[in-house]
Amino acid sequence: MxxxxxxxxxxxxxxxxxxxxxxxxxxxxxxxxxxxxxxxxxxxxxxxxxxxxxxxxxxxxxxxxxxxxxxxxxxxxxxxGGGALLAPDWVPWVERIAPGDLGPGDQLAAPADDPRLVPGQIDTEDVSLIDADEIGQVDAEIGLGRRRLLSFEGRTDAAQRWFDGEYGPASAMARNARHSCGTCGFYLPIAGALHSGFGVCANEFAADGRAVSVEYGCGAHSDVTEPSGAGSPAYDAFDDGAIEIVAQAVSGAADA
CATH class of the missing domain: 3.10.450 (Nuclear Transport Factor 2; Chain: A,)
Known part of the structure; x- marks a missing residue:
């Protein structure tokens, strides 16, 4: 009722x-x-x-x-309501931050449990087998090194990111280049475990200061030859020093 x-x-x-x-x-x-x-x-x-x-x-x-x-x-x-304009879902800042967001004066702290980093006294085997005079991270064990170092996971992530990025072998620039960075005089190999795979470009007209893959390449390779300056092989050179006498111009000058 x-x-x-x-x-x-x-x-x-x-x-x-x-x-x-x-x-x-x-x-x-x-x-x-x-x-x-x-x-x-x-x-x-x-x-x-x-x-x-x-x-x-x-x-x-x-x-x-x-x-x-x-x-x-x-x-x-x-x-x-059903068609209401809503703000996007909130995302924590640590998930929102992207490369290029850091500006002058900004501070970005790595989490204490960041898997990319390990304590400085841990040997992450970041030693180049090519440079025999490197002492690796022994200095960390006696208190002279950095407090935190790249872990194997952090180093692998960086290598994959560089390899897949703008200066990796799959980029449009690399695919259209005749030579690779590994054979370029401007290529500076980096130290450590990534020595054989990456370096820094020292050509101010190319990827200057960037970490590049050894398989990356561009048109500013040190082995690119200069143009010969011989002109087009299909046509004879044009002599612009020849003087052409026009009859009308001569007649006009005489009348003047």
């Missing part, structure tokens, strides 16, 4: 819900629907005609006691 009486009465209480919004200083739009929330409550929805809130709606919850004819307002809220 209560259900048959209370729910329809609350669903029909459109004027009460609208008055609650007006009392809050709002100007609700058209009533878009109502829904019973059990036996003693109902929710009413109105278009929210607010600048910047396209697709949002006002939500007003009304209630009524079974032994009273009074309808009261329980809650008023502004909620997004």
């Amino acid at each position: 209560t259900v048959a009486f209370e729910a329809p009465r609350l669903v029909d209480a459109v004027d009460v819900a609208r008055a609650a919004l007006v009392a809050e200083g709002e100007q609700p739009g058209a009533h878009t629907g109502a829904r019973a929330e059990g036996d003693y409550a109902a929710t009413h929805y109105f278009d929210a005609e607010l600048p910047g809130y396209r697709g949002w709606q006002w939500c007003v919850v009304v209630a009524g006691a079974p032994d009273s004819a009074e309808v009261t307002v329980s809650e008023v809220a502004l909620l997004p």
Whole structure:
């Protein structure tokens, strides 16, 4: 008996819900629907005609006691509708930061448990087998080295990133180059375990100062030969020093 009486009465209480919004200083739009929330409550929805809130709606919850004819307002809220403009999902800064975001004066701390780094006293085998005079990381064991060093995982990640990046063998520049960096006089191999795979370009007109793959290449290789300057082999050189005498010009000069 209560259900048959209370729910329809609350669903029909459109004027009460609208008055609650007006009392809050709002100007609700058209009533878009109502829904019973059990036996003693109902929710009413109105278009929210607010600048910047396209697709949002006002939500007003009304209630009524079974032994009273009074309808009261329980809650008023502004909620997004199906086509509402919403802010993107929040993403922690550590997942948002991207290469190039760091600017002058900014500080970016590596997490204490960063898998790319290990304590300085751990030997990560970052020793070049080519440069026999390198002492590796022995200096760290006696307190002279860096506090943290690249782990094997961190070194592998960097190598893969460089290999797949703009200065790797798969880039458009490398695919159209005749020579590779490994045979270039401007190529400076880096020290450590990545010695055989990467170096730094010292050509100011090419990838100057960049870490490049030994398989990368560009058109500024040290073995590129200069143009001969012999001109086009298909046509004879044009002599622009020849003087052409025009009869009309000579006649005009005589008349003058």
